[in-house]
Amino acid sequence: MSEEKLNKFSVSEDCPVRNVLDRIGDKWSMLVLLVLNEEGVLRFNEIDKYIETISQRMLSVTLKGLESDGLIKRTVYPVIPPKVEYELTERGQSLMPHLQSLVSWAKANLNDIKASRVAFEA
Amino acid sequence: MSEEKLNKFSVSEDCPVRNVLDRIGDKWSMLVLLVLNEEGVLRFNEIDKYIETISQRMLSVTLKGLESDGLIKRTVYPVIPPKVEYELTERGQSLMPHLQSLVSWAKANLNDIKASRVAFEA
DNA sequence: CTGCATCCCGTACGATACTG
DNA sequence: CAGTATCGTACGGGATGCAG
Numbered sequence: 001m002s003e004e005k006l007n008k009f010s011v012s013e014d015c016p017v018r019n020v021l022d023r024i025g026d027k028w029s030m031l032v033l034l035v036l037n038e039e040g041v042l043r044f045n046e047i048d049k050y051i052e053t054i055s056q057r058m059l060s061v062t063l064k065g066l067e068s069d070g071l072i073k074r075t076v077y078p079v080i081p082p083k084v085e086y087e088l089t090e091r092g093q094s095l096m097p098h099l100q101s102l103v104s105w106a107k108a109n110l111n112d113i114k115a116s117r118v119a120f121e122a
Numbered sequence: 123m124s125e126e127k128l129n130k131f132s133v134s135e136d137c138p139v140r141n142v143l144d145r146i147g148d149k150w151s152m153l154v155l156l157v158l159n160e161e162g163v164l165r166f167n168e169i170d171k172y173i174e175t176i177s178q179r180m181l182s183v184t185l186k187g188l189e190s191d192g193l194i195k196r197t198v199y200p201v202i203p204p205k206v207e208y209e210l211t212e213r214g215q216s217l218m219p220h221l222q223s224l225v226s227w228a229k230a231n232l233n234d235i236k237a238s239r240v241a242f243e244a
Numbered sequence: 245c246t247g248c249a250t251c252c253c254g255t256a257c258g259a260t261a262c263t264g
Numbered sequence: 265c266a267g268t269a270t271c272g273t274a275c276g277g278g279a280t281g282c283a284g
Binding site: 026027028055057058061080082 | 276277278279284
């Protein structure tokens with residue numbers, strides 16, 4: 001185990017993996033990205049309907065986080081009643097293939113993983 | 123927005139995405155997987171050294187979680203002092219390419235994302 | 245309609261000490 | 265060496281109410 005390798009993985013504050021995963025690894029971000037990727041442009045309430053179990057508060061917080069990372073774009077139309085649309089940015093779109101690949105793996109392995117969890121309890 | 127599409131993303135208890143992401147999306151699991159993928163077989167204390175900032179407790183908890191999902195294998199040697207080795211299972215290995223692809227994206231976009239965050243504050 | 249403010253809770257996480 | 269036990273804390277996240 002060389003010093004070089006040690007440093008490669010030693011986790012400091014700036015670990016790139018953690019920096020990204022801390023964003024998309026939270027409870028809702030990835031789902032919002034997947035929905036927007038599928039549907040293109042959506043309003044606040046539309047996203048809310050797609051992700052049934054999310055609260056308004058968490059949707060708001062999640063959207064703000066994704067916007068601050070430049071993964072989604074927020075467009076406000078100055079009309080009454082207010083209308084706000086969300087869509088993926090180019091950066092957000094460039095992330096999607098990698099997420100999709102993870103989703104495929106998840107779907108393919110979900111049953112086996114569940115079985116393992118049950119077996120592990122015993 | 124058809125009913126069909128709604129159901130496709132409506133998040134229930136069994137969402138495959140969430141089921142996987144809840145495991146590898148926590149604070150340490152992905153890092154442990156990456157280290158084991160790089161080094162092959164490691165003992166408890168070796169992993170601890172690689173991931174400098176993790177506590178013994180969290181490493182223990184994380185390893186148990188990954189083992190219960192069948193992503194890593196734990197081998198105990200009945201010797202004194204005790205010796206326990208950890209390594210990726212086949213399932214764990216099959217996940218790694220997807221994680222690696224995410225890591226590459228993270229490294230490539232880290233600086234831009236950080237810049238976006240700063241700009242967003244203003 | 246969009247989304248912020250407030251209150252509250254469970255749990256993820258960390259520090260320390262201890263054991264086979 | 266490889267953990268477990270215990271205790272505290274911080275933060276994610278839900279419910280509700282209010283505002284522009």
